[in-house]
Amino acid sequence: MSELNLTYMTGNKGFTLIETITSIFIFSILVVEIGGLMAQSTNLERRAFSAQKIQENTLAVLETMTREIRVGRISNQDNNCTATLLTIEHPTDGTISYSVSNGVVQKTMAGSTVNLSSSEVNFAKLNFCVQGSGVNDNQQPRVTIVSIVENRVGADILQFNIQTTVVSREYSDEF
Numbered sequence: 644m645s646e647l648n649l650t651y652m653t654g655n656k657g658f659t660l661i662e663t664i665t666s667i668f669i670f671s672i673l674v675v676e677i678g679g680l681m682a683q684s685t686n687l688e689r690r691a692f693s694a695q696k697i698q699e700n701t702l703a704v705l706e707t708m709t710r711e712i713r714v715g716r717i718s719n720q721d722n723n724c725t726a727t728l729l730t731i732e733h734p735t736d737g738t739i740s741y742s743v744s745n746g747v748v749q750k751t752m753a754g755s756t757v758n759l760s761s762s763e764v765n766f767a768k769l770n771f772c773v774q775g776s777g778v779n780d781n782q783q784p785r786v787t788i789v790s791i792v793e794n795r796v797g798a799d800i801l802q803f804n805i806q807t808t809v810v811s812r813e814y815s816d817e818f
Contacts, residue, residue, distance in 0.1 A: 689797060708788065727742060783810055
């Protein structure tokens with residue numbers, strides 16, 4: 644009978660089973676990490692987009708209000724910063740009121756009400772701190788607007804605390 648000749652194969656360039664399993668494991672870890680990074684970057688992009696919407700909307704609302712406060716005469720005074728309604732006498736547009744209804748900033752002028760803010764953002768707080776609007780207080784009239792603005796759209800709720808002070812240029816009561 645013939646004898647089986649069992650010899651070791653030398654110089655083979657193949658992979659063993661353990662090497663293959665190890666390389667597949669390392670590759671799968673890399674794929675999972677890259678997928679996680681992609682998901683995280685998408686989430687960060689959405690948060691940045693929500694923050695941009697809040698900033699743009701708040702800037703537009705505050706710019707509209709401050710422009711009219713500067714040239715108008717402030718009708719009401721509240722030093723405690725609890726006023727949620729601001730009424731001014733504009734030299735050309737008459738009486739203008741600003742308030743919040745269901746998180747939307749509204750401007751009332753000549754009997755008609757217009758929404759100043761978008762429905763995509765929520766003004767959770769809008770208070771007016773009015774000082775110097777008294778007749779004999781010898782102070783320049785100024786309004787501090789304190790607001791908390793949130794996004795309504797998106798999985799994460801972002802919240803911005805914004806405060807600005809506007810000085811009225813109305814001098815008639817001071818002299």
